[in-house]
Amino acid sequence: MPLNPENAKPIVFTDIDGTILDQKNSFQQTRPLLKQLQALATPLIFCSSKTKSEIELYRKELGVTDPFIAENGAAIFIPNGYFSFEYPCTEKNGEYTKIGLGESYEAVRGKLAKLATAINAEIVGFGDMTAEELAVDTGLPVALAKLAKEREYDEPFRLVHGSLKELARLANAEGLTLMLGGRYFHVLSGSDKGKAVAILKGLLAKKFGSIMTYGVGDSKSDLPMLAVVNKPLLVRREFGGRNAHVSTWMNLLRLVSESIRIEEDPGKAWIDRPSSVAKHNLFQRRGKPRDLNLKA
Numbered sequence: 197m198p199l200n201p202e203n204a205k206p207i208v209f210t211d212i213d214g215t216i217l218d219q220k221n222s223f224q225q226t227r228p229l230l231k232q233l234q235a236l237a238t239p240l241i242f243c244s245s246k247t248k249s250e251i252e253l254y255r256k257e258l259g260v261t262d263p264f265i266a267e268n269g270a271a272i273f274i275p276n277g278y279f280s281f282e283y284p285c286t287e288k289n290g291e292y293t294k295i296g297l298g299e300s301y302e303a304v305r306g307k308l309a310k311l312a313t314a315i316n317a318e319i320v321g322f323g324d325m326t327a328e329e330l331a332v333d334t335g336l337p338v339a340l341a342k343l344a345k346e347r348e349y350d351e352p353f354r355l356v357h358g359s360l361k362e363l364a365r366l367a368n369a370e371g372l373t374l375m376l377g378g379r380y381f382h383v384l385s386g387s388d389k390g391k392a393v394a395i396l397k398g399l400l401a402k403k404f405g406s407i408m409t410y411g412v413g414d415s416k417s418d419l420p421m422l423a424v425v426n427k428p429l430l431v432r433r434e435f436g437g438r439n440a441h442v443s444t445w446m447n448l449l450r451l452v453s454e455s456i457r458i459e460e461d462p463g464k465a466w467i468d469r470p471s472s473v474a475k476h477n478l479f480q481r482r483g484k485p486r487d488l489n490l491k492a
């Protein structure tokens with residue numbers, strides 16, 4: 197049975213921390229796989245808790261020109277001219293059209309502070325730290341910590357003391373979304389990754405016609421995104437260890453590649469050819485990542 201009966205355009209939505217980056221904030225291991233995905237003309241849509249400025253670094257590094265979703269689903273950034281049709285937006289500048297969802301960073305931080313005071317909790321958010329303090333807390337270089345502080349909607353924070361359950365209950369009553377990311381709790385208003393992905397999926401379907409959406413993530417904040425794509429892939433470190441994210445990308449690359457091969461030429465679907473994908477023998481070597489000739 198064909199894997200891609202509708203000739204659908206594959207589109208990949210992906211988290212960044214812990215999904216393309218390892219625990220040392222390096223994406224040396226996944227970079228070759230992402231490049232191969234790009235060679236298959238598959239749009240790569242970053243969907244992260246990171247800020248616009250942080251995500252732009254990875255897009256530039258990889259030469260990605262597709263839209264992206266910042267701050268846990270609070271804002272969709274679409275390069276101008278990417279869609280040839282009009283769509284609702286909240287802001288336009290020279291480079292992007294933005295679809296912002298929810299209240300401002302200042303409003304969210306104000307509400308969070310009030311809730312914390314009401315239950316005698318102590319919290320420390322990114323907005324309470326200098327870039328130098330944040331660099332120590334996150335392990336990021338100071339230059340990257342500065343970009344991580346350029347927030348417009350979502351506040352990452354630690355709960356120093358107090359009841360998380362109570363805070364979550366009050367946040368929910370205030371219409372805030374409170375979630376656990378990879379390292380911090382996050383609070384934002386009126387959105388999550390799933391809502392943003394659903395909006396962008398609608399626009400992408402209008403651009404490409406039939407689409408097949410894949411999602412890759414590693415934490416609870418990714419679950420709303422994984423719930424709205426056709427093929428969700430969760431990085432499972434409890435089974436795959438430190439390199440679980442690498443094997444997840446190998447699986448994803450295989451799925452996308454197979455669907456495209458079948459669509460291109462059903463008769464040759466299972467025959468290797470000297471493409472950029474086949475030359476790495478990914479499909480013959482599904483074992484441990486060290487089997488691959490990847491730069492560490």
Ligand SMILES: [Mg+2]
Nearest residue numbers: 211213214378
């Ligand atoms: Mg993550």
